[in-house]
Amino acid sequence: MPAFSFRHIKNLYPIFWSKAREVTDAMIADVHKQSGTEDEGVVEVGGWASRVTLDIIGVAGIGHDFNAIENPDSELNTCYRTIFSPNRGVRLLELAGLILPGWFLRNLPVKQNRQLQAARSLVRRTCFDLVHEKREKLENGKSTGTDILSVAMESGGFSDEDMVNQLMTFLAAGHETTASAMMWAIYLLCRNPDVQTRLREDVRAGLPGISDATSTVDSAEVDKISYLHAVCNEVFRLTPPVSLTLRTTANDSTILNQPIPKGTTIILSPQAVNLNPQLWGEDAGQFNPERWMGPGRANSGGADSNYSMLTFLHGPRSCIGKDFAKAEFAVLLAAWVGRFEMEFEDKDYELVIGGGITSKPKGGLSVRIKALEGW
Numbered sequence: 001m002p003a004f005s006f007r008h009i010k011n012l013y014p015i016f017w018s019k020a021r022e023v024t025d026a027m028i029a030d031v032h033k034q035s036g037t038e039d040e041g042v043v044e045v046g047g048w049a050s051r052v053t054l055d056i057i058g059v060a061g062i063g064h065d066f067n068a069i070e071n072p073d074s075e076l077n078t079c080y081r082t083i084f085s086p087n088r089g090v091r092l093l094e095l096a097g098l099i100l101p102g103w104f105l106r107n108l109p110v111k112q113n114r115q116l117q118a119a120r121s122l123v124r125r126t127c128f129d130l131v132h133e134k135r136e137k138l139e140n141g142k143s144t145g146t147d148i149l150s151v152a153m154e155s156g157g158f159s160d161e162d163m164v165n166q167l168m169t170f171l172a173a174g175h176e177t178t179a180s181a182m183m184w185a186i187y188l189l190c191r192n193p194d195v196q197t198r199l200r201e202d203v204r205a206g207l208p209g210i211s212d213a214t215s216t217v218d219s220a221e222v223d224k225i226s227y228l229h230a231v232c233n234e235v236f237r238l239t240p241p242v243s244l245t246l247r248t249t250a251n252d253s254t255i256l257n258q259p260i261p262k263g264t265t266i267i268l269s270p271q272a273v274n275l276n277p278q279l280w281g282e283d284a285g286q287f288n289p290e291r292w293m294g295p296g297r298a299n300s301g302g303a304d305s306n307y308s309m310l311t312f313l314h315g316p317r318s319c320i321g322k323d324f325a326k327a328e329f330a331v332l333l334a335a336w337v338g339r340f341e342m343e344f345e346d347k348d349y350e351l352v353i354g355g356g357i358t359s360k361p362k363g364g365l366s367v368r369i370k371a372l373e374g375w
Ligand code: HEM
Pocket: 057, 061, 169, 170, 173, 174, 175, 177, 178, 181, 240, 241, 242, 245, 246, 311, 312, 313, 316, 317, 318, 319, 320, 321, 322, 324, 325, 329
């Protein structure tokens, strides 16, 4: 928990910024390749977003650069794509999970299981090597860095085995979620060009130009751009990447006087709660960053209770990476919107929601970007 506190997260802004620069530069290089000299071309947002968020969780989370932006075909990136873009077979197995026990399905000798097991082994091996490397440095009295893994290991209290398990969780939990949020943000900014323009103006006025290789940012600079904060919150509200999750009741309980016996599976749906007109008003289904602007609204969006927004859940098993995710997301979004004008590749694009563990635009999101000068 302390390693994920804002006290530590604020030291990570320069890492978020330099990875944001690397990805925007790489996207420009990619469109150059497509169209010769023009700084304009089509990119698939999901692919770039996954690569940059994997790199960020690598450097800021564990002090290791996976270089997924530079090398999309790296073993680790490919293996996460296997896990997060499940094909039909994996979906069928998931469906079967509703009626058959997990241990049974995991042991079925089918291709999907073999692929997932191979991916899992690779992630575990990578995590084990990283923990081992840090442990050696620590034992030799060397500083290991400001990343989350270093802070957690320096605090003591974890065996290497524990640490590997923690790492596997936050590597997986910490990149596809933010990447899906980026897809939603770009989708909503393409649908709402006026919001896109205003956000770009505020970002450009408030932050140094990202194309300047010497520029960096700190938390105070990013946090004071209130419209950026408002847009990020509204994206998190309207399109929560984890649209539903499950809990099992530990005791007999009640919900609104309805008795719920111990052992009942409960579906918690951020998607349903975040869009509830009783909590957010008649325009609950609309993208309206304004609801987060004005006195007393920056953290509530005008809702009466914190529990009106479940994107990161609440309580002891909520998202431990919430502050990390919010900071990373604000920096990435600022960089993309400051640097690029964006519109759907297909002017008549119609959204179909897909995804596996997270929900996101199905089949990716193709956007025409134009690199803008002067920032
Ligand atoms: C927009 C980005 C993110 C969203 C929407 C999100 C959302 C969530 C949600 C809803 C859960 C609870 C899942 C459940 O219990 O069913 C969760 C758990 C978790 N998240 Fe996030 N997350 C995000 C980013 C991150 C990041 C960047 C990290 C790490 C740096 C992270 C680390 C974790 C971990 C370790 C857990 C498991 C916590 C536990 O079980 O106690 N998340 N996240």
